[in-house]
Amino acid sequence: MSIRERLSGNEAAATAMKQINPDVVAAFPITPSTEIPQYFSTFVDNGQVDTEFVAVESEHSAMSACIGAEAAGARAMTATSANGLSLMWEMIYIASSLRLPIVLSLVNRAVSGPLNIHNDHSDAMGVRDSGWIMLFSENNQEAYDNTLMAHRIAENENVLLPIMICQDGFITSHSIENIELESDEEVKKFVGEYHPKHYLLNDKEPIAVGPLDVQSYLFEHKAQQAEAMKAAKDVILQVSKDFEKWTGRHYGLFEEYKLDDAEIAIVCMNSTAGTTKAVINKLRDKGIKAGLLKLRVFRPFPGEEVAQALKHLKAVAILDKADSLNAIGGALFEDVTSSLYVSKNFVPCVNYVYGIGGRDTTENDLEKVYEDLQEIAKTGKVENPYRYLGLRREEK
16 A cells, blocks of 8 residues: 655655665765755665665766676666766766666756756756666656666666666755655565676676677677667566556556547656646637647657657647757657658647756746647648747847
8 A cells, every 4th residue: 555745856766766775876966866865875874775875976986886886786776967967978878888777866957058957858868869768757756656667677688778767857856745655565576686697796607897899799789789778668568567556556658648639739758747737728628629748758769659649630749858959959859750750640740949947837838839739730831840938039
């Protein structure tokens, strides 16, 4: 039976880590993720976990320590944000290429510069092609639940890839919400123990980790990573099904909110989905058939499934909380439109870059998006597919 509690998103992530009781946690503080290792260190100090907590000198060292721990055969976790993830960048790629199922809580924040400590998704988008599984969380409950599922996904023998559990900095990380927790015993039973097949401290099987991978082999190894990422999709669905049997809480690759009979829809990730649902309810009262596709699994990207869910719509707006600075839209827009094109579903799409550096996105902003979509649905034309939402412009 679930336990009712009130926790912030950071507390929820730290509580999940406590219940999992990993072998090693290595971390360096950075806003707004600092509280996760801070809370966890108190669990270490008071004996609630027997984790080896490594307070390192930088985020690069934090990921390096996690890599060393996992390579040795231990279960390792960490947390970071923004510039901290940037400092890990070299080791982020090494972790995935070594097929080490590390779990990282990523509290999304704008990457410098200029310096900004508030929420957008530029940190996650900066490493989207690094070979990590990436799950996004609308609220504190999802941050907790995704963390509980993370090891089961990453450690699956058909996957063996590291995983990031993303949540919006300050918006969820520091906001207190009602949450349902599971008991420590049930969590440990669900997550299970970690028994890697190959690890450095196995004296019966001497191995090398991180050798030079010359042109005769690297291509094949990268293809194996790609195949593992494809396999992760089915594993995520199976773990989510097991999680639902246990808790009653359902998760898929994405959530469809009033999408079945919708004519127009928004696609977005993380906390913006909650505001979008409130707007949809208002519009539905006015007879406007608006819907939402909230993406939960960003890597691997569920292209076929997304295209199938959107193919009946007259117009779609894809919201990116990071600008790719490429003059052709954000990362989520590229993935969604590519998926539609490959599946031969030519739905009119428009991209909105929004919320950069923590810029507030209101119900009025999202109502404007749906107004634009109604016009596109009428004409079938998208005059300007690359737009900003909530951007102040100087009067000419």
